[in-house]
Amino acid sequence: MTSEYATYRPTPEQTNSDSSVQSQPSSGNTSAQLSATPQSDEPASSDTLKEKGLAIVFNYKVADGEERPDSYFYQQITSRIDAANIPAGSVGVPYEIVIDFTQISKDLHITDSTQNFELGKKGFSVTVSGEVMKIAATPRESIDDVIKFCFRCENGKTKITGKDETPYFEYPKPLLINPHPRDLWQNLPVKDYEGYQNKDYDAQGVSVEYIPAKKGFASATPAKSIEVIAASQRGRSHAHVGKPRDDCFYFDFDKETGWNFVAVADGAGSAKYSRKGAEIACQTVISKLRSALSQEFNKTYINSDLQLLLQWGEEFVAANGKLDGSRENEFLAKTKLGDVFHQSVYAAHVAIVEEAKKRNAEKRDDAKTKDYHTTLLCAAFRYFSELSGWFIVSYWVGDGGAAILRWNKTERVLVLGEPDGGEFAGQTRFLTMPEEINAAPIRKRLRFSFCDSFEAMVLVTDGITDPFFPSEAAVVDEPRWLEFYNDKLKKGCDEEKNGCKELFDEAISPQEKSEALLKWLDFWSKGNHDDRTILVVKNKEL
Amino acid sequence: MRRLPVYLVLDVSGSMTGEPIEAVKNGVQLMHSALRKDPYALESAYISVITFESNVKQVVPLTELSQFQPPSLSAGGGTSLGAALSKVVECANNEVAKSTKEQKGDWKPLVFIMTDGSPTDNVEPGITAFTNYKWGIVVACAAGQGADKTILQRLTENVVTLDTADSATISAFFKWVSSSISASSKKVDEAGSDGSSSELPPPPPEITLAKA
Numbered sequence: 121m122t123s124e125y126a127t128y129r130p131t132p133e134q135t136n137s138d139s140s141v142q143s144q145p146s147s148g149n150t151s152a153q154l155s156a157t158p159q160s161d162e163p164a165s166s167d168t169l170k171e172k173g174l175a176i177v178f179n180y181k182v183a184d185g186e187e188r189p190d191s192y193f194y195q196q197i198t199s200r201i202d203a204a205n206i207p208a209g210s211v212g213v214p215y216e217i218v219i220d221f222t223q224i225s226k227d228l229h230i231t232d233s234t235q236n237f238e239l240g241k242k243g244f245s246v247t248v249s250g251e252v253m254k255i256a257a258t259p260r261e262s263i264d265d266v267i268k269f270c271f272r273c274e275n276g277k278t279k280i281t282g283k284d285e286t287p288y289f290e291y292p293k294p295l296l297i298n299p300h301p302r303d304l305w306q307n308l309p310v311k312d313y314e315g316y317q318n319k320d321y322d323a324q325g326v327s328v329e330y331i332p333a334k335k336g337f338a339s340a341t342p343a344k345s346i347e348v349i350a351a352s353q354r355g356r357s358h359a360h361v362g363k364p365r366d367d368c369f370y371f372d373f374d375k376e377t378g379w380n381f382v383a384v385a386d387g388a389g390s391a392k393y394s395r396k397g398a399e400i401a402c403q404t405v406i407s408k409l410r411s412a413l414s415q416e417f418n419k420t421y422i423n424s425d426l427q428l429l430l431q432w433g434e435e436f437v438a439a440n441g442k443l444d445g446s447r448e449n450e451f452l453a454k455t456k457l458g459d460v461f462h463q464s465v466y467a468a469h470v471a472i473v474e475e476a477k478k479r480n481a482e483k484r485d486d487a488k489t490k491d492y493h494t495t496l497l498c499a500a501f502r503y504f505s506e507l508s509g510w511f512i513v514s515y516w517v518g519d520g521g522a523a524i525l526r527w528n529k530t531e532r533v534l535v536l537g538e539p540d541g542g543e544f545a546g547q548t549r550f551l552t553m554p555e556e557i558n559a560a561p562i563r564k565r566l567r568f569s570f571c572d573s574f575e576a577m578v579l580v581t582d583g584i585t586d587p588f589f590p591s592e593a594a595v596v597d598e599p600r601w602l603e604f605y606n607d608k609l610k611k612g613c614d615e616e617k618n619g620c621k622e623l624f625d626e627a628i629s630p631q632e633k634s635e636a637l638l639k640w641l642d643f644w645s646k647g648n649h650d651d652r653t654i655l656v657v658k659n660k661e662l
Numbered sequence: 663m664r665r666l667p668v669y670l671v672l673d674v675s676g677s678m679t680g681e682p683i684e685a686v687k688n689g690v691q692l693m694h695s696a697l698r699k700d701p702y703a704l705e706s707a708y709i710s711v712i713t714f715e716s717n718v719k720q721v722v723p724l725t726e727l728s729q730f731q732p733p734s735l736s737a738g739g740g741t742s743l744g745a746a747l748s749k750v751v752e753c754a755n756n757e758v759a760k761s762t763k764e765q766k767g768d769w770k771p772l773v774f775i776m777t778d779g780s781p782t783d784n785v786e787p788g789i790t791a792f793t794n795y796k797w798g799i800v801v802a803c804a805a806g807q808g809a810d811k812t813i814l815q816r817l818t819e820n821v822v823t824l825d826t827a828d829s830a831t832i833s834a835f836f837k838w839v840s841s842s843i844s845a846s847s848k849k850v851d852e853a854g855s856d857g858s859s860s861e862l863p864p865p866p867p868e869i870t871l872a873k874a
Contacts, residue, residue, distance in 0.1 A: 210728050264695060296698075298728040304701035357848075360701065593763045647663035647705045 173268035173292060174238040176246055176255070181274045183227030190273065190287040196224040198291050201269055208296040209259055211303065217255040224251075229274075239267065262299035266292045302644060308362035315483070316396040320365055323638040325349040325630030328373050328380065330503060344503045347630045347658040348382060349623065351638035355583060356649035358389075366395045366494075367581050367651035370402035372410055379413045381406040383498035384653050386520055386581035388550060390493075393479070397472050397492030401551055404471040405515075408464035409500050421456040428455065452568040457513060461500075462562045465515055468496065469557045493550040497522045497579050499536065501657075509572040510659075512536070515565050517556055519548045519582040521595040525605050526575035533598040534574075536567050539585075540592065548582075576658050578605065583652035587613070587645040613643050623656065666706045666847050667724055667758050667771035669750050670839075675715045675741040677779050677808065678827075683737040685829035686776070689836030691732045696840040702847040703727055706769075710753060714746035715739030716782070724757040743781035743813065747788030751795050770798035772846055774839050775817065777803070778827050780810040789816055799846065799862065803835055804872070811872055821872040822865060834868040 182193065200221050209215035221230055230248050239246065244257040255267075269291040310320070327347045354365035366387030373380045383402040387394025432451050452458060472492045479487040495518025503510050516522055516537030524534040540549040549556060556562070578601075588604045589595050612619035622628050622636035641652045672686055690711065697703040709730050711722040716739035722730065754771050761767035793816070802814035806827035814821045824831045841863045865871060 208729050208731055264698075294731070296731065298698050298704065301701045301704045304699065304704065357702070591762070591764055591766045645663075647665075649705070 173266045174242065174244075174263075174295065175268045175270055176239050177270040177272070178246075178248070178253070179229075179231050179272050179274045180221075181229035181231075182225050186225055186227075188225070193224065193273065193287070194289050197221065197271060197289070198269075200224070201291060201293060206267070206293050206295065208298060209257075210298045211259050211262055211300040214258045215256065215297070219253045219255075221251040221253065259297040261297070262303075263295055263297035265295050267295045268292050301646070305356045305360050305649070307359045310364045311362040313364060314393070315479070316364075316393055316399075318364055318368070318395055318399070320354040320359070321352060321638055322369070323351040323631075323634040324369075324371075325632070325634035325637075326371075327630045328375070330375070330378055345660050346380065347633070347660070348380070348655065349630055349633045349637055349658065350382075350384075350653070350655035351634050351641055352384075352653035353638060353641040353651065355651040358651060360649075364395055365651050366398060367583065367653040368395070368398045368402055369579075369653050369655045370399075370406055371655065372406050374410055374413070377413060377415050377418055378502040379410065379500055380502060380657070381409055381498070381500050382577070382579060382655055382657060383496065384520065384579045384581055384655050385497070385551075386495045386518065386583070386651065386653070388493035388495075388548075389650070391491050393476075393487060393491045394493050396475060397494035397552060398496075400471050400475055400492070401468045401494050401496045402498070404468040405464050405496065405498050408467045409460065409498075412460045412464065413500060417456075417460070425452070425455040425457055452566075454563070457568075458563055458566060461513060461515055461566050462559055465496070465551070465562050466557055469551055472552055489552050489554075493552045494518075495520055495548065495581070496551045497537075497581075499577065499579070501577070509570060510574060512567075512569040512571075512577070514567045514569070515562070516567075517549050517551050517565055519585065519592060520580055521585045521589070521601075522577070522579045523601045524569065524571065524574045524577045525601060527571040528573055531602060533601040534569050534571070535596045535598070535601070536569065536577075537565060539595040574659050576605065576656055578657075579655040581651065581653040583648070583650035584654055586650065587643075587648040609640070612640075613645070618643065623658075626660075664706070664766050665708045665759070665768040666703075666843075667754070667768055668707055668709045668843055669712060669724075669753065669771055669773045670709065671712045671714070671746050671750050671773060671775040672735070673715075673741060673743070673777040673779065673805075674713045674735050674737045674739075675779055675782075676738050677741075678737040680737075681829055682778060682805065682827040682832065683735055685827070685832035686836075687732070687735050688829065689832050689839075690735075692833055693836045693840040693843075694727075694730060694732050696837070697727055697843060700844045700847070703844055706847045707843055708768075710757070712746060712750055712753065714742050714749075716742055718742055718745045718749045720749065720753055724753070740782035741777065741779045742783040743777055744783045744785035744788035746775075747785070747792040747817070751791045754795060769846075770796060772798050772843060773800045774842075775800070775802045775814070776805055776835070777814070778805040778809050780808070781813060785813055789813070792817055799842065801839070801842065801862070803869075805832065805835075815872065820862065822869045823872050824869060831868045834866045838863065838865050838869060 180193070200219055204217055204219040206217050221228060228251055230251055230253060239255070242257065242263060243260050244255055247254050271289050273287045325347065327345060329345045348371045350369040350371065352365065352367050352369055358365060366389060367385070369384045371382045383406055385398035385401045387398040391397065429452060473489050476487045476489045476492055479485065497516045497520050499512055499514040499522065501510060501512040512524065514522060514536040518540055521539065522536040524536065526532070527534055585595055588608055589597070589600055594600055610619045610621065610624060618640065620636050620640035623633050637654060637656070641654065670690070674683060678686065697707060704727055707727045708724045709722065709727060710720060710724040711733055712718065712720045713735060715737070721733040750773060758771055759765065759767045799820065800818035801820045801822065802818050803822050803824065804811045804814055805824045809823070811821060811823065822835070824835060845863050
């Protein structure tokens with residue numbers, strides 16, 4: 121600022137009250153003193169204010185015949201600036217300060233002297249309409265500075281330094297524009313994989329077609345085709361500190377037996393080798409299921425299991441009147457198929473225990489099973505016949521979610537288990553916990569589902585459920601799953617509204633769909649920066 | 663989204679006049695400008711400031727970090743620590759969302775209490791109310807020689823003492839407060855914890871952890 125004009129400096133007391141929220145203009149108070157206080161007497165904070173500052177200069181004109189002293193105008197104008205209660209802003213969010221100068225004088229003219237250059241450079245506009253001033257911007261960068269309100273009376277005269285000069289005041293107010301948190305996250309390469317290397321992201325998609333064996337001369341059974349599309353991405357909080365992705369997915373098919381296998385797992389953030397735990401869990405459970413659910417098994421047990429179920433169902437209905445879904449599940453968990461799942465999940469747990477032992481023997485770094493803590497959501501499913509439709513067996517331990525959407529061409533959702541956590545938020549269960557490997561907890565977590573058709577099966581880790589489901593308990597909520605699938609996934613879920621339309625575009629290959637899904641995983645959701653993994657099975661009839 | 667509530671309970675009694683109150687003001691500013699550069703804190707921390715002298719005031723209600731403005735503080739009056747403790751419980755009851763079956767609540771609040779004297783009111787009801795609430799981390803700071811440590815030790819095991827209430831020491835304390843908040847907002851992110859971990863970053867040399 122040029123010192124062309126005498127500068128009015130508020131006394132320290134006035135500076136101290138400058139961010140008082142409640143300060144209201146009080147017309148009766150004219151106690152402000154005109155003084156040319158030397159700089160050295162001011163508190164230290166004022167000195168730092170002076171070094172920086174985005175000046176905004178404006179002129180005001182008082183009404184003809186206005187008798188009130190300049191101190192009155194200083195008091196009034198500054199109290200109006202205080203009353204505007206300049207808020208903190210954020211990068212990218214429209215921001216506005218409105219300062220109301222009405223009723224200070226019966227004819228006060230405020231004009232923007234267009235010298236708000238420094239503020240203008242930051243993208244702010246200053247407009248004056250009547251006696252109301254608006255300072256507005258959609259800030260492009262973070263600011264930790266001071267707006268220096270400089271105001272000069274065009275037609276007043278005052279005595280400040282003993283001679284008549286045009287009154288000129290400066291009034292500093294802090295201006296705080298916070299960065300967008302997104303711009304603060306770093307994306308650092310993994311510092312140390314500690315022997316368990318993986319990629320920061322993964323995207324895979326395949327399609328599988330089944331032509332059912334002809335039964336007799338006039339089989340009307342349609343061919344079935346599914347697509348499995350999966351993507352997994354390292355979370356912002358992991359990328360920020362150079363930690364690896366702890367989520368993973370895995371899938372497999374056996375064209376001979378018709379069984380399909382899918383799994384997602386989320387290694388615990390607090391367990392140092394959990395990425396390996398998640399990987400072993402997915403791969404082991406699927407390879408065990410695949411080898412157990414052989415053609416031989418299909419022939420020997422599946423039909424008999426189903427037969428047993430039918431028989432049991434008839435007896436149950438005869439005894440109780442109607443079928444009850446949960447009891448059906450209880451029954452199936454005791455069948456041979458229940459045994460197979462029990463053994464496979466158990467094998468996954470044991471494989472992780474063995475890995476910890478092996479590492480300990482090789483590296484002597486005291487690796488424990490809990491260092492490999494992981495959740496697991498997995499399913500084995502196949503199409504039987506027009507009569508039996510699809511049969512889905514699933515197992516789910518820990519947080520995240522799994523569901524079948526739009527089964528039997530309805531708007532219904534089959535949730536494939538119950539989320540852990542419940543009452544005490546933040547508590548989850550892991551496959552790797554010793555109490556999870558007994559027969560009872562494993563079989564309790566199994567779900568057997570039948571449906572004639574379904575549109576999609578979705579398995580996700582908590583990096584996806586946290587932003588879209590308000591609690592673990594809400595993960596059983598059908599409307600929320602539909603909203604997630606129809607809305608968030610298709611149409612997008614953040615400011616940019618980038619939905620993953622490609623997922624529903626039949627002209628695109630499964631691999632391309634998975635890459636689009638990976639892009640979608642980058643959605644912005646405040647406070648949700650965990651690894652994210654989603655696996656979608658799309659079912660279409662050929 | 664689950665918020666990490668942080669309550670700063672600050673003594674602004676008459677004995678804080680001059681350098682101490684200026685140092686506290688600068689400390690709050692320092693803490694704020696450090697936290698706003700931390701993406702974890704910027705996404706989850708919510709800050710409230712409660713001051714006490716003869717009267718207790720919540721000068722800043724629980725505010726998202728990106729909307730927080732350091733308040734102006736002025737010193738004068740008695741030391742109503744008891745009323746301040748009741749106030750922070752009342753504020754937390756009103757402002758902190760509890761977990762229900764339908765909704766994940768906020769993380770357990772962090773509380774930083776700073777005082778340089780002995781209470782001039784009846785502290786017992788305040789202490790009872792305060793210790794009945796389930797806080798995350800509670801840090802009590804006895805600033806200077808005149809501060810009553812024994813009462814603070816009834817509130818938390820994390821009692822720190824500042825030998826002097828000068829600006830360098832107080833600003834070191836607030837630096838430590840901001841790194842504690844940073845660490846907590848990072849920790850709540852590593853799912854599994856309920857935010858109640860009592861781990862604090864090591865205090866700087868100006869700050870002494872008091873022995874019970």
